[in-house]
Amino acid sequence: MQLLRAIGFFHGNILLFCVTTGAGIFVSPKGVLKYSSLNIAVSLSIWAACAVLTMITALSLAEMGTTFPRSGAPYYFLKRSLGSSVAFLSLWIKLFTYPLGIATQSLIISTYLIQPFYTRCPAPELLKKCLALATLWSLGLLNARGVLTVAWFQSISILVKMAVLCFISLTGIVLIGTGKKENVARFEKAFDAELPGVSQIAEAFLQGLFAYSGTSVLINIAGEIKNPGENIPKSLITVLPTVAVIYVLVNISYLTVLTPQEIISTDAVAVTWMDKVIPSMQWVISFGISTSIVSNMCCTILSASRLFYTASQEGQLPLIFSMLNNYFSPTVAITQIIILTSFLIISSDLINLIKYSGLATWVLRGLYMIGLLKLRYQEPNLPRPYKVPLPFVLGSIAISLFLILTPMIQSPTVEYIYGFIFIFSGLLCYWLHVHINQHYVCFDKVTCYLQLLFNVSPPEDQDDGISTGEKHLEEIVL
Numbered sequence: 001m002q003l004l005r006a007i008g009f010f011h012g013n014i015l016l017f018c019v020t021t022g023a024g025i026f027v028s029p030k031g032v033l034k035y036s037s038l039n040i041a042v043s044l045s046i047w048a049a050c051a052v053l054t055m056i057t058a059l060s061l062a063e064m065g066t067t068f069p070r071s072g073a074p075y076y077f078l079k080r081s082l083g084s085s086v087a088f089l090s091l092w093i094k095l096f097t098y099p100l101g102i103a104t105q106s107l108i109i110s111t112y113l114i115q116p117f118y119t120r121c122p123a124p125e126l127l128k129k130c131l132a133l134a135t136l137w138s139l140g141l142l143n144a145r146g147v148l149t150v151a152w153f154q155s156i157s158i159l160v161k162m163a164v165l166c167f168i169s170l171t172g173i174v175l176i177g178t179g180k181k182e183n184v185a186r187f188e189k190a191f192d193a194e195l196p197g198v199s200q201i202a203e204a205f206l207q208g209l210f211a212y213s214g215t216s217v218l219i220n221i222a223g224e225i226k227n228p229g230e231n232i233p234k235s236l237i238t239v240l241p242t243v244a245v246i247y248v249l250v251n252i253s254y255l256t257v258l259t260p261q262e263i264i265s266t267d268a269v270a271v272t273w274m275d276k277v278i279p280s281m282q283w284v285i286s287f288g289i290s291t292s293i294v295s296n297m298c299c300t301i302l303s304a305s306r307l308f309y310t311a312s313q314e315g316q317l318p319l320i321f322s323m324l325n326n327y328f329s330p331t332v333a334i335t336q337i338i339i340l341t342s343f344l345i346i347s348s349d350l351i352n353l354i355k356y357s358g359l360a361t362w363v364l365r366g367l368y369m370i371g372l373l374k375l376r377y378q379e380p381n382l383p384r385p386y387k388v389p390l391p392f393v394l395g396s397i398a399i400s401l402f403l404i405l406t407p408m409i410q411s412p413t414v415e416y417i418y419g420f421i422f423i424f425s426g427l428l429c430y431w432l433h434v435h436i437n438q439h440y441v442c443f444d445k446v447t448c449y450l451q452l453l454f455n456v457s458p459p460e461d462q463d464d465g466i467s468t469g470e471k472h473l474e475e476i477v478l
Contacts, residue, residue, distance in 0.1 A: 002459045003071055003309075004147070004328045007225045011151035012218055012235045015299055018154045020243050021161060022296030023108060024211025026270045026289050029251055030263055031207030037196040038260040046201070047251055050208035051244030053399050058215040058240060059388050060369060060396045062232050065219035066386040067375075069228040072310025073219050074368060079314060081371030081378075085430050090367070091311050092426030093360045098304040099337060103344035105297045106132035112286045112293075132345050139298050140338040143305065146327035147224045150302055157295040164288030165246050168270065171277060172253020199410030202403055209403075211247065213361075214296065215240065220303040229385025301337060308333035313459070320447050323456035331454045360423050366400035369393050 007015065029043075036043040064077040075094075079087035110131035114123040143150055196204065218235055222228045254269055257276050266272040274285040309330040312321035321333040372393055375382065408416050451457070 002328070003223050003324070005224055005226050006146075006148045007151060007221065007231075009226075009231045009234060011148075011155070012225060012231050013239050014154045014158055015151060015221075016215065016218055016235050016239045017243065018158055018161065018295040019214035019217045019299035019303075020212060020239065021165065021246070021292060022211075022214060023105065023289065023293045024213065025165070025247055025250055026292070028207050028211040029254055029269050030266065031210075032204050032251075033260055034264045035196060035200045035204035035207060037194050037200065038264070039195060040255055040260065042196060042201075043204070044248060044251060046204050046208050047248050048244065050205060050212055051240065051247070053205070054209065054212040054215055054244075055236070055240050056392050057365060057396045057399065058236050059233065060372065060392045061216055061219050061365075062236055063372060063384065063386055063388045064368065065222035065225075065232050066229045067382065067384050069222045069225070069385075070310065071221055071223035071306035072308075073222045074216065074364075075307055075310050076314070077375075078367060078371055081375045082367065084316070085427065086367060086371075087311075087314070088316055088430040089423070089426045090364055091307065091316060092429055093364060093423060094304065094307055096422075097360060098300065098307075099340040099344055102136070102297055102300055102304075102337070102341045103132075105293045105300070106136045106341070106345055109135055109290045109293050109297075112290045116283050116286055129345055133342055135294065135297075136338060136341055136345065139294070139301055140334055142298060143301050143334050144325065144327065144329050144331050146329045147221065147302065149327070150298055153298060154295055157291055160288060160291040161295065164270075164285065164292070165250060168253045168273065169246060169249035172249065172256045175256045176252070197410070199407055202406035202410070206403055206407075212240075212243070214299065217299050217303050220306050223306070233386050301334060304337050305330050305333040308336065318443070318447065319458070320450050320456075323451060323454070323458050325454065325456050331456055332450060335454070362400045362403050363423060366397055366404070369397045369400070 032046055033040075033043045036046060061074070065073045068076050068080065070076060075087055075090055078090050107128060110128040111123065114128055114131060117123070142153060215236070218225060218228075218232050222232065225231055254263060254273055257273050258269070262272065263269055270285045270289060271282060274282050308317055308321045310322075311317040312319060312333070321330060321336065323330065323332060325331045
């Protein structure tokens with residue numbers, strides 16, 4: 001028994017689109033515009049630049065998933081290139097950031113679904129948490145049914161998501177086309193506002209790149225993708241430009257209806273936009289946002305479970321996490337993620353720790369690129385079905401350094417110290433894991449009982465080599 005290669009080019013595109021277009025496009029415009037000093041031209045330019053940077057980084061990461069086409073490829077790649085300690089550090093970071101992100105998304109979903117019924121007062125916290133838990137466990141059960149079931153669920157949810165985004169985009173185009181003064185006046189003075197500083201630009205990029213997060217989902221499930229050497233790069237090249245165009249059009253639509261001051265004064269830009277356009281249809285946007293976040297959550301749970309699965313196979317997590325059920329899904333890993341997230345939802349004050357995970361994400365991406373360069377030097381003859389151009393790798397390293405160091409140098413805060421303490425405390429845990437880890441018979445008994453409870457069995461060893469041919473970016477495009 002092993003994970004099935006059931007995801008083709010079509011379902012891969014759907015998964016990538018669904019996980020990329022999450023809550024970011026509905027909340028990030030506020031941050032991008034704020035750190036752009038309310039400069040509309042700079043704001044739209046940053047959205048376009050974020051798309052380019054995301055494409056460069058995603059194509060660089062794609063080499064990992066195609067060289068080592070197995071689930072949890074980034075983790076395995078770090079262990080192969082930079083050693084077990086760095087791999088454990090990435091596992092440590094993801095062990096916290098995945099549940100924190102999923103818990104935050106669950107609470108946002110429940111807020112958007114319940115708040116329309118409480119127009120004159122805040123919705124009860126207990127009701128929101130109960131709905132968040134119900135949503136979370138439903139998606140956990142869905143993931144336990146296997147990756148193909150998740151892909152079909154995303155095929156349905158993408159229709160709702162596309163309908164909402166296309167409605168916002170087309171409405172903005174129509175309003176600009178009518179030529180009303182109030183709709184086009186802001187664009188006529190787009191270059192009149194002051195220019196932001198370097199640190200503000202870096203902060204604006206971090207806000208915009210949040211809306212593009214999730215592009216590594218196909219690399220995380222590379223072991224379940226058919227012909228990953230071709231399908232992963234093709235999906236990235238197909239989907240990300242489409243998402244970029246939609247994001248720019250949606251932001252233009254926001255700015256057509258709302259002033260920059262109105263955008264930065266609201267936490268839900270899309271809801272405020274709909275309140276101005278068609279107030280009676282506000283519930284449609286709330287439903288659309290909830291659907292977007294649900295599909296994003298579903299893919300996040302999928303990615304997280306594959307990381308636990310691979311770490312278990314490599315001996316850095318208990319063996320039970322790599323065992324599969326009848327649907328070829330790591331049920332115990334999924335259950336562990338759901339349980340951790342449930343605790344965070346119940347004690348929602350801990351959700352504030354999510355702000356420390358942004359730094360960790362870009363630290364990891366920098367490490368991925370360093371590992372990529374090291375492996376190219378140490379193992380130049382390693383079969384690489386897809387090989388990203390070297391300038392893309394160097395550009396990704398430069399992006400990571402810029403986004404990490406610029407805010408720290410220009411406007412240092414104690415939060416960055418907390419972030420680094422959190423990241424490097426993982427090295428202490430690794431030392432404890434290596435030097436104190438001992439084998440007890442009781443662990444075998446617990447594993448046996450859990451194996452019977454979840455009806456799972458260990459995976460078979462599999463040959464991860466898919467192709468010995470090497471393809472470059474221009475060959476993939478053609």
